[in-house]
Structures are given as C-alpha cells and as structure tokens.
Amino acid sequence: MAKASTLRTRHGAEAEPGDSREGGWGVVVVIAAHMSMAIQVGLLRSWGVVYLSWKEDFETNDKETSAVQSIMSSVMSFSGLPAGVLTQRFGCRITGMIGGGLSSIGLLCSCWVTDIHQFYITAFFTGVGIGICYNSTIVVVALYFKRKYKIANAVACSGLGTGIMAVPPIVQLLLESYGWRGAFLVASAIAANSIALSACYRPNHYMNNNKKSCREHDGLEHEPTREVNKGIHNNKTDFVTLNPKSSNSIVKYIHRLSVTLGFQLFLKSYRLTLQSAIQLQYCLVYVGFVLYLVPRAQSVGVAPSTAAMLLSIFGIGSLLGRLGGGLLVSWRISAEHVSTISLVLAGMSVLLLNFESYYIFAIAAFLHGFASGVFFSIVVVLSRSFIGVRKLAIGVGISQIWVGIGSVTGPILAGWILDTTGESYQTFFYVAGAICFICAVQMFFLPLLRRVEPGIDILPTDA
Known part of the structure; x- marks a missing residue:
C-alpha cells in the first residue's frame, strides 16, 4: 500500500504543470496565444493598406484620416491596466474572450460608419479589445510555464511578427475584392476567432494553487x-x-x-520603474523608425512599391527577433544583457538610415525589426522576474501604458524635429540613435537597483 501511494504521489508530481514536465495542454495554449496575437496585432498594423480608401470615401485630410490608426494604437496600449485588472479578477480565458468580442464588434460596426468621426468611436472599441486580448495572452503563457517559460513566451510573442507579415496581404486582397467595408466585415469575422482561441486558456492545477497562495499571502x-x-x-x-x-x-x-491598479509596484520594484521608463524612451524611436522608414527611402528616389517592401523586411526581422530572444535567454545568457545588446543594435540600425542605399535601408529594417522583437519579448521575461506571476497581469498593463505614451509622443517628437530642421531625416535618426544608446546604458543600473529596492515577495510557486 505504501509503495502504491508513493507511486501515485510521484506520478502526480511529475504531471503537475510548472515542474520539470511542461507540455501537454500548455502546447495548445502557446499555439493559441501565437495565433491570437497574429490576428489581433496583425489587423492593428494593416489599416495602412486601406488608408487612401478612407481618405477618398470620407473626403478628409491626412490628419483626420491618420487619427483612426492613432486612436486604435494608443487605446490598445492604454487599455493594458484595466485589462490587467480584468485578468486578475476573471482569469485569462474570460478576459481574452471579452477582448476578442470587443475587437470583433468594433470592426463590424466600422462597416456602417458614414463619417470619419464615427470611425473614431469604433476604432476606440477595437483598440480596447486588442489591448485586453494582448494582456490575457501574455499572462496565460506565464501561468502555464515555469522552467520552459522563456521559450514558450518567445513562441507566443512571435505571433506579432507573423501577423505583421501575413495579415496585410490578406487585407489588400479583401480590399481589391470587396472594398474597404467588405474587408472590415471579413476582418471582424477573423478577429472573432480570438474568442475561440481564448477559450483554450483553461485553468490548470498550477493556476489554482497560485491563486490560493496569492490569497493567503x-x-x-x-x-x-x-x-x-x-x-x-x-x-x-x-x-x-x-x-x-x-x-x-x-x-x-x-x-x-492603489493595490488593485498596481501603483505600489513602482514603490517596491525600482527595476520595474526603470524598465518602464526605458520602454517609453525606446518607443519614441520605434514608432518614428516605422513611420519614416518608407518616406526616407522615397526621399532618395526609391519607388513607392519597392520602399513599401521595407516594412515586410521589418516584419520578418521582428518575427525572428522574438524567437531568437527566447533562445538567447534559454542559453543562460542574462536577460538584462540580451536587452542591452538589442538596444545597441537598434541604435546602430537607425544610424544606417543616414546612408542613401536601398540595400542598406533593407539591412537597417531587418536589424531594427530583429532588435525590437528581442527587446519587446525580453521585457516580459524581466517583468516576471521582478514582480512574479501573480502580479504580472498588472505589471504588463502598466508597461503598456508607458508604451502608449511613447507611441503617442514619438510621432510628435519626430515631427517637431523635422519641422525645426527643415525636413531633415538625418537629424531625427541621429537623435533616435542616441536615445537607443542611452537606453542601453540605463540597463546597467538594473542590478544596482536590485540591491536597494524594497522588493516584492515572490512565492515559490510564483517565480
């Protein structure tokens, strides 16, 4: 009897998620997370394809038309904190389904707008849904994996690169076949798949034990x-x-x-505060790079269609970077060191745009996509090490707010530099490169802050 009991105990220990054996349904979760990110973020980054159709149909100027994309992107980032609260309160499955439903409804309602200002309202709901989906997707992978988390997170986050590469051509095909309204109708159905994918985020034994330990703690x-x-x-x-x-x-x-919204995290984890500040600074560069990559190529005589290929090259680099970042960290290389190297590489790639060769532009686009993919995937790993799993939903939400601030102010900073210097792209790229190098230097302060910060108590099941 004792022997049989020992065997049962040993079998249960081996099967428990979070231990040495990680897989099973966790593989399904990672695949679902990858596909959900590809759908949601891919759609978010694809509306440049229908930009001219909006402008002609609504008879608006560039400022009013581009505001649709700006609202959608910024709201996606700013909804990170309420999304974190929902994830902690209702779990990843329900929260992800809510996000998928909101984004699908927002796209569906966009089919019938008759004025650009009505589009702002539907873009708001679409952005909120995408932000909620993103938060639950990031957190569910952390809850399912412990020892193999870095690789699992890299595979899930690489869905952003997949979406950036795959979705825009699909939207272009829908636009040519059905017009932009028909494209939005089909896109709403595609976004609704995130509801089914989020249904795969079922709670496991590790999640339940983690919640119980959190309540006791x-x-x-x-x-x-x-x-x-x-x-x-x-x-x-x-x-x-x-x-x-x-x-x-x-x-x-x-x-x-303050506890619910995670404000105390800034007081207890100085490293999370510094990392959030670095994310804000880097997003000033990231958004400006994507915004002016194609115009910079066109300014030296590159054909518009050829210049647009640079964004596809950027997407390929982003996909490989998100996968490569997880592999680098899994090889026992410090996540802080990997992030520092990626920021230096991003700064060098920005400076390459000061040359006047399409081939150099292509190299710069790939390198910056790779560097950004590594950086954005690693910051989630760092956040988990700073604050643990039970506060990761709120931590990711707070980080997204800083990303949103950088995404909103980045184009403003870039436009101000261009207006001040008389449409000089070179000046902006020099400033952007300097910001990347400054961010890399700031990464060296993370080990020092660990020694002086109060810190957050991380449970054994929470690491």
Missing part, C-alpha cells in the same frame, strides 16, 4: 498580527498608520484602489 501581508498591535499598545507608540482596517473609508478605498 495577501492576507498575511495586509493584516497585522495580534502580537504587533499589542507591542505598539504597551510601548505607547503614538503615530497614525494607514492600515485599511483602522482608517476611514476614504483611505481604505484609496488603498484598495
């Missing part, structure tokens, strides 16, 4: 013990605490709100 963290309170009374220590159970309702509400 939070209870110990926020509720003072009886011995501590007694000691304060005997010593007659006279000071006011911000304990929610002894404070008024307003302070209690503020405390709960």
Whole structure:
C-alpha cells in the first residue's frame, strides 16, 4: 500500500504543470496565444493598406484620416491596466474572450460608419479589445510555464511578427475584392476567432494553487498580527498608520484602489520603474523608425512599391527577433544583457538610415525589426522576474501604458524635429540613435537597483 501511494504521489508530481514536465495542454495554449496575437496585432498594423480608401470615401485630410490608426494604437496600449485588472479578477480565458468580442464588434460596426468621426468611436472599441486580448495572452503563457517559460513566451510573442507579415496581404486582397467595408466585415469575422482561441486558456492545477497562495499571502501581508498591535499598545507608540482596517473609508478605498491598479509596484520594484521608463524612451524611436522608414527611402528616389517592401523586411526581422530572444535567454545568457545588446543594435540600425542605399535601408529594417522583437519579448521575461506571476497581469498593463505614451509622443517628437530642421531625416535618426544608446546604458543600473529596492515577495510557486 505504501509503495502504491508513493507511486501515485510521484506520478502526480511529475504531471503537475510548472515542474520539470511542461507540455501537454500548455502546447495548445502557446499555439493559441501565437495565433491570437497574429490576428489581433496583425489587423492593428494593416489599416495602412486601406488608408487612401478612407481618405477618398470620407473626403478628409491626412490628419483626420491618420487619427483612426492613432486612436486604435494608443487605446490598445492604454487599455493594458484595466485589462490587467480584468485578468486578475476573471482569469485569462474570460478576459481574452471579452477582448476578442470587443475587437470583433468594433470592426463590424466600422462597416456602417458614414463619417470619419464615427470611425473614431469604433476604432476606440477595437483598440480596447486588442489591448485586453494582448494582456490575457501574455499572462496565460506565464501561468502555464515555469522552467520552459522563456521559450514558450518567445513562441507566443512571435505571433506579432507573423501577423505583421501575413495579415496585410490578406487585407489588400479583401480590399481589391470587396472594398474597404467588405474587408472590415471579413476582418471582424477573423478577429472573432480570438474568442475561440481564448477559450483554450483553461485553468490548470498550477493556476489554482497560485491563486490560493496569492490569497493567503495577501492576507498575511495586509493584516497585522495580534502580537504587533499589542507591542505598539504597551510601548505607547503614538503615530497614525494607514492600515485599511483602522482608517476611514476614504483611505481604505484609496488603498484598495492603489493595490488593485498596481501603483505600489513602482514603490517596491525600482527595476520595474526603470524598465518602464526605458520602454517609453525606446518607443519614441520605434514608432518614428516605422513611420519614416518608407518616406526616407522615397526621399532618395526609391519607388513607392519597392520602399513599401521595407516594412515586410521589418516584419520578418521582428518575427525572428522574438524567437531568437527566447533562445538567447534559454542559453543562460542574462536577460538584462540580451536587452542591452538589442538596444545597441537598434541604435546602430537607425544610424544606417543616414546612408542613401536601398540595400542598406533593407539591412537597417531587418536589424531594427530583429532588435525590437528581442527587446519587446525580453521585457516580459524581466517583468516576471521582478514582480512574479501573480502580479504580472498588472505589471504588463502598466508597461503598456508607458508604451502608449511613447507611441503617442514619438510621432510628435519626430515631427517637431523635422519641422525645426527643415525636413531633415538625418537629424531625427541621429537623435533616435542616441536615445537607443542611452537606453542601453540605463540597463546597467538594473542590478544596482536590485540591491536597494524594497522588493516584492515572490512565492515559490510564483517565480
């Protein structure tokens, strides 16, 4: 009997997700996460194909027309924090299905808009849905994998590169066959597939144990013990605490709100704060690079169709970078070092655009796509090491807000530089390259901040 019990215990331990054996349904989750990212982000980056159709149909100028893409992209980033709250409250499966439904409804309603301002409303809901899908997809992979997480995260995140390569040609084919309204109708059906893919994010044994441990840990963290309170009374220590159970309702509400929204993460993890600041700075460069890559090639006489191929080359680099970043980290190379190298490579690729050769532009597009793919996939790995799995949903949401700020201000900064220097692309690329190198230098401060930050208690099942 004892032997049989031992065998059953050993078999259960081997089958538990998060241990040495990681696979099974986790493989399905990674595939679903990859496809969901490819669909959602691919659609987000494909609307440049129908840009001229919008402009002609609504008879608007470039500023009003480009605002549709700007709203969709910025809302996708800014919805990261509420998406993190939803993920923590309802889980990855329900949250992902909500996001897929919102993005599909937003695209469907766009088929019947009659004014560009109505388009802004539907773009808002589409962006929110994409942001919610992205957060749940990132978190579910972290919940399913521990030892093989870096590789699994790289495979899932590479869906962004797949989407950037595959979806725009599909949208172009739909545009030629059915017009932009018909393209949106089919795109809404494609986006709805994320609902079915998110249904694959079923909870596992590791998730349930993690949630139980989180509740117990939070209870110990926020509720003072009886011995501590007694000691304060005997010593007659006279000071006011911000304990929610002894404070008024307003302070209690503020405390709960700050915990729910993850504001305390900045106070406990200085590394997460610095990493978020680095993401903001890099996004100033990233958005500007994508925005001016094709115009820069056209400025030296490259044909528009040939110049547009640079974006496809950029997408290929991004796909390989997201896969390569996971492999580099899995080879026991420090994630901080990999991120630093990717930022240096990004800075060098930006400076290559100051030359006047299409072949050099193609090399720069591939290198920057590769570097950005590595960087954006590794920052998730770093966030998990800083704050653990149970706070990863909120951490990713906060990071997305910083990404959104950089994405919004990046074009403004680039436009200001071009207006000041008289349409000089070279000046902007020099500034962008310098920003990348400064970000790389800041990465060296992460080990130093680890020694002085209060830190976040990470449970054994939470690492």
